[in-house]
Amino acid sequence: MRALDPEVKDALWTAIEPRLPERVDRHPLGCHRARASDRDCFEVIVVRLSTGCSWEDAERLCDNTVSDTTVRSRRDEWIAAGVFDGVTEEALSGYDKMIGLDLSDVAVDGSLQKSPCGGEGTGKNPTDRAKLGWKWSILTDRNGIPIGWAIDGANRNDSVMLEPTLDDAGQRGLLVDIETIWLDRGYDSDVTRERLAARLIDDAIIAKKRKKGEAKGKNPQPMGMRWPVERTNAWLAAFGQLRRNTDRKTIHRLAQFALAVAFMLTAKLIDHRNRWSRLLAPIR
Numbered sequence: 001m002r003a004l005d006p007e008v009k010d011a012l013w014t015a016i017e018p019r020l021p022e023r024v025d026r027h028p029l030g031c032h033r034a035r036a037s038d039r040d041c042f043e044v045i046v047v048r049l050s051t052g053c054s055w056e057d058a059e060r061l062c063d064n065t066v067s068d069t070t071v072r073s074r075r076d077e078w079i080a081a082g083v084f085d086g087v088t089e090e091a092l093s094g095y096d097k098m099i100g101l102d103l104s105d106v107a108v109d110g111s112l113q114k115s116p117c118g119g120e121g122t123g124k125n126p127t128d129r130a131k132l133g134w135k136w137s138i139l140t141d142r143n144g145i146p147i148g149w150a151i152d153g154a155n156r157n158d159s160v161m162l163e164p165t166l167d168d169a170g171q172r173g174l175l176v177d178i179e180t181i182w183l184d185r186g187y188d189s190d191v192t193r194e195r196l197a198a199r200l201i202d203d204a205i206i207a208k209k210r211k212k213g214e215a216k217g218k219n220p221q222p223m224g225m226r227w228p229v230e231r232t233n234a235w236l237a238a239f240g241q242l243r244r245n246t247d248r249k250t251i252h253r254l255a256q257f258a259l260a261v262a263f264m265l266t267a268k269l270i271d272h273r274n275r276w277s278r279l280l281a282p283i284r
Contacts, residue, residue, distance in 0.1 A: 002267045003050045003239070003260075012266045013042055015090055021081040036066040041074040049256055052240020079255050088258040091265035092172070095145060099272055102142035103174065107182040107229040108165055110137040110158040111237060119248025123153025134245060136236070136257060137161035139169050144228035144235075145268075146261050147174050151253055158186045163195050175199050182226045185209045236260055 002008045020038055044066060048058035055068035078084060095101070115122045115134040125133035133154030138146045148169025150161050162183075169175055178201055183192070185207040196204050205224055237243045239260045247253050 003046050003263045005267070007270060008263060008267045009046060011270060012087065012091075012262060013039065015087050015262075015266075016042065016083060019081070019083045019086050021077060021083075036070050036074075038074065040066040041071045044068070044071045045075060045259070049239055049241045049259060052244050052246075054246070075252075075255070079251055084255045084258045084262070088262045088265075089172075091262045091269070092145075092147070094269060095265050098269060101145060101147065101174070101177075103147075103177040104179045105142045105182065105225040106139055106147070106178050106180070107226045108137065108139045108158075108162060108187070109184065109226065109229040109233060110135050110161060110186075111233040112154050113237065113242060114244040115154070115246075116244065117246045117248055121151060121153055121250040121253065123155030125154035128154075134253060135161070136242075137165045138229060138232065138236075139165050140229040140232050142225060142228060144232040145265070146232060147172065149257065149261075151250065151257065158184075159189060159192055162187060162192060166195070166199055166201075170199065175201065179203060180205060180225075182224050182229075183207070184226065232264075235264060 017038070023035065040062065044055075044058045044062050047053070047061050048055060051058070051061070053061070055072060059066070059068040059071070112125055112127055112133055112135050114125070114128070115132050118132045122132045122134050124130040134151060135154050135156055136149055136151045137158060139148040140146050148165050148167075150164035150168055152161055166175060180203040181196065181201055183204065183206045188206050188209045192206065193204065196202075236257075239256075241247075241256055242260055245253055245256070247256065
């Protein structure tokens, strides 16, 4: 998680700034207070996303340059204008052009996280004493790059979220290039196979469910190429606001998730650009 890395943050802001909606001044005399800087609002959003702190604390950590109320209003403006979704699509497209997505092996997995304030799209977490939580489901390429995702309440089964996750990747035109998909035993059902077949995904490696009374060691789960998606889940969970989300609306969670994915892709693109500098460093 490198959202606070100045190089990564500046690069992402360069992509975000041209996408911001144009401000329309409706004051009849034009004598209102000066508008808070968009960059200052972005800084507060990033601090909250990274640390998981409250809006008020994020404001304090940014030296009170802009109020938390202003930042929330600006965030809603940017969501309505499609800023976060747009910059994530741009980052994913840039990664595909410069590095290339490897769809020979893909994997889907869900990740349960806390959501103590409840709200839309939350549910009782079956692994956390029925406390309120939320869940994301992601589809990643062979190297763990997210190419499709969906979110829902923590009580939603992974197999139910498979369909919207695949469809999200399908909207980007990526399903047709998938060769093999890896799934854990939570997806082992005829319904899952029907959903994959409907999307022309024929080669699916799904871990078998254990039979009733069968010992754990008797039917080991084949890991195969599932580790990249599990690693990506760990990367995303490093963002404090994703790990313990306090938003109460689904659109706000989706915006946070999209921004986290954009940061991850931006960091990878910067590392790819700097790869020769690291290799040549010992020679100098």
